[in-house]
Amino acid sequence: MNEHFLQYVWKNKLLKTHDIYTQQGQALCIEDFGTQNNDAGPDFINCKIEMDGIKWVGNIEIHINRTDWYRHNHHKDENYKNIILHVIYEDDLTEKETLLAKIPTLVIKNLFDKKLFYKYQKYLLSKSRIACQQDICDIENIVLVSWLNRLLVERLERKSIEIYHYHKFFNNDWLETLYFFLSKNFGFKKNSTGFEMLAKSLPYKILNKHRDQILQIESLIFGQAGLLKESYTEQYPKELFGEYSFLRKKYNLTPINSKLWKFSKLRPPNFPTIRLAQFAQLIHMSENIWEIMIKNNEPAKLKKLLNVKASKYWDDHYVFEKKSPGKAKKLGESCIDSIIINTVVPVMFVYGKHVLKPELCEKSFSILSDLMPESNSIINNWRKVGITAQSTADTQAMIELNKNYCTPKKCLQCAIGSTLLKKTVS
Numbered sequence: 001m002n003e004h005f006l007q008y009v010w011k012n013k014l015l016k017t018h019d020i021y022t023q024q025g026q027a028l029c030i031e032d033f034g035t036q037n038n039d040a041g042p043d044f045i046n047c048k049i050e051m052d053g054i055k056w057v058g059n060i061e062i063h064i065n066r067t068d069w070y071r072h073n074h075h076k077d078e079n080y081k082n083i084i085l086h087v088i089y090e091d092d093l094t095e096k097e098t099l100l101a102k103i104p105t106l107v108i109k110n111l112f113d114k115k116l117f118y119k120y121q122k123y124l125l126s127k128s129r130i131a132c133q134q135d136i137c138d139i140e141n142i143v144l145v146s147w148l149n150r151l152l153v154e155r156l157e158r159k160s161i162e163i164y165h166y167h168k169f170f171n172n173d174w175l176e177t178l179y180f181f182l183s184k185n186f187g188f189k190k191n192s193t194g195f196e197m198l199a200k201s202l203p204y205k206i207l208n209k210h211r212d213q214i215l216q217i218e219s220l221i222f223g224q225a226g227l228l229k230e231s232y233t234e235q236y237p238k239e240l241f242g243e244y245s246f247l248r249k250k251y252n253l254t255p256i257n258s259k260l261w262k263f264s265k266l267r268p269p270n271f272p273t274i275r276l277a278q279f280a281q282l283i284h285m286s287e288n289i290w291e292i293m294i295k296n297n298e299p300a301k302l303k304k305l306l307n308v309k310a311s312k313y314w315d316d317h318y319v320f321e322k323k324s325p326g327k328a329k330k331l332g333e334s335c336i337d338s339i340i341i342n343t344v345v346p347v348m349f350v351y352g353k354h355v356l357k358p359e360l361c362e363k364s365f366s367i368l369s370d371l372m373p374e375s376n377s378i379i380n381n382w383r384k385v386g387i388t389a390q391s392t393a394d395t396q397a398m399i400e401l402n403k404n405y406c407t408p409k410k411c412l413q414c415a416i417g418s419t420l421l422k423k424t425v426s
Helices: 003-011 095-100 114-125 141-169 174-186 192-201 204-209 214-224 235-251 272-285 289-295 299-306 312-316 333-354 358-370 377-384 392-406 415-425
Strands: 027-032 044-051 054-065 083-090 105-107 317-319
Touching: 003 044, 003 054, 003 083, 003 114, 044 083, 114 415, 141 174, 141 333, 141 358, 141 392, 141 415, 174 192, 174 204, 174 272, 174 289, 174 333, 192 214, 192 272, 204 214, 204 272, 214 235, 214 272, 272 299, 272 312, 272 317, 289 299, 289 333, 299 333, 299 358, 312 317, 333 358, 333 392, 358 392, 377 392
Parallel strands: 054 083, 083 105
Antiparallel strands: 027 044, 044 054
């Protein structure tokens, strides 16, 4: 038994409430189960009960055993002064100790259907990635759709925390914040740290001064990445090194450690050198990156902006001074979608909240709804149990569900798990 399950039973009114008594012998009528308190203090607040004909309004605390009250030091805590009922699974005090207790106590061990707990235990002990996979076909579509919508909001709200943190870090500059997350997400998983450090060491305002000159943009980006050296034989990297030597002194720049960049276990088109060259092109081609990405936020325009190709040198190179078969190095469609999902949409959502423009928040949801579903192992697992995504909005919600509910086995807090458990006793 655990307290989360007992709180779930109480919150969902799954108790037998007819002809019940406290351990002290008082006839008990529960008029209002109250509201679950997710902050410090009692488990449920604003509850209404009647004991022996006297009405009480106050808070309720739930434990497995009565002695948990003392073990948790509630008897010394002012927050627990207004407790009108102590709800426990079973009483571990003697009958005499129970009668002397000041707070009325209700034992609920025999007041709910045991099938409910057995099903919950089955989910907790499941080895499957989706604990309820055998039952999920019984879930109503309206429950699933509304829950996925809620999860999408939760995901964007969670991402908002990091965005607000860096917005403050960049002195409330939204343009630098957008540039930082663009850079970070250009590294994708393998090289996100390198791109993150690069953006911190090279402000957008410096790059923007040289936006019209692609060679200068590339020299600043590759130089700050720590990937330029003096001894080159090819003309292009020689020019990059020369430009960077001048600009580094002009702006008093310090390059990051080149060891941050990961090449191993990556396909050559995903090498950080190629991603840096593509990122340089994005800066070069974006006359007003904020206006296009956040204000003129049509998906087609976003994709067109991000449809960048590394400069000509990289057509037959993956690294400096090592020729390869000729091939244009364009940012792939899945990469473009990933940047829209992980940069444009979250920043748009947070900015919309910050400046009180709900239409931008709605637009961020709309963009995700217009994108095709993502494909990965998590989404494949959902498809196997009969839950098929229609758009990126669905896949993002499914990823959130998997990460923050299925994996930590928070079935009681999940609308799907909670509904399936209630079906056990309906």
